[in-house]
Amino acid sequence: MPLFETTTAGLILWALIGYGLGSIPFGMVLARIMGLGNLREIGSGNIGATNVLRTGNKKAAALTLLLDGGKGAVAVLLARVFAGEDAVQLAALMAFIGHCYPVWLGFRGGKGVATFLGILLALAWPVGVACCLTWLVAALISRMSSMAAIMAAALSTGWAIVLGYGPVVILVFVLTLLVFWRHRSNMARIKAGTEPKIGRKG
Template structure:
């Protein structure tokens, strides 16, 4: 029963907006108000440079990874792992500490998938990197990696709880990118390094 406390813990940890915290500490503009108005690493990169973006990316990733590592350390059943992963992801999307205005969830989802298994997380990361290399679009890379994430989890891990949790996260991540999808279709999406 105690292990179920991992789920609210994961949500609260996920609710710590790395982009907002890093921007405040480095005296950068609020990423919810400037740039793309998305509190994520890509917008922090635009507003504050590489150092701020890397710190934001790692913060977002670790808040997805840490609850899963704690759950595994407590020998929590797979249902708890799945629920904690989704909770951390939802915390990032809808953070209670920041007016429920969160990011798109790419790095946090990666952290969750690394927590499930380093193989699935690495497969998603490699997919993102390959698509980014050829397309120069962060959003397209995230969309394709998200679409393939449930396939990777199903292939290497299986099990309804983890696959279902990954499908839910991927669907929400893709939905959060709906404006990016529209810009990609119009040929207006910004590219990495431009």
């Protein structure tokens, strides 16, 4: 039971909170703090954990992964405690959009995979676990983070249905479409056989 009744103004507030949390560019912050250089000039130029790993610093990559996933989870959990499920799903969607299109970086953010998984773990943890395992298996087989992300997203709606989380199916499907959109250049490189493997330095 949420602590407060959700109003239209409240939904707008949670949308802003979700976006604000999602837009924190942890990869760039950690790269700057740890002296790894400007992520925009490394590898793919992305701000996510996969590109941080291309600096050769596994600790920074792991922290980026946890923090990018954590901000999505925090948006969901805060909204669940203080508002209703409508606010939860809105905060989740906006956290993902915030990561992909942060105002602080001229709306040029990351691909959103860690945030996507963090959102799912907080939103419906069995679905999140299933998607994380899907990512892991696909990554072990393909050695490509992007392929693993695409597979995890592709199966996420199915996992939500099979595991009995009908109320979140629409949100999960929308997030899947956004993950696909953010990975359209990766899909082209996968098709061309030029997509880099996990851990390759930029």
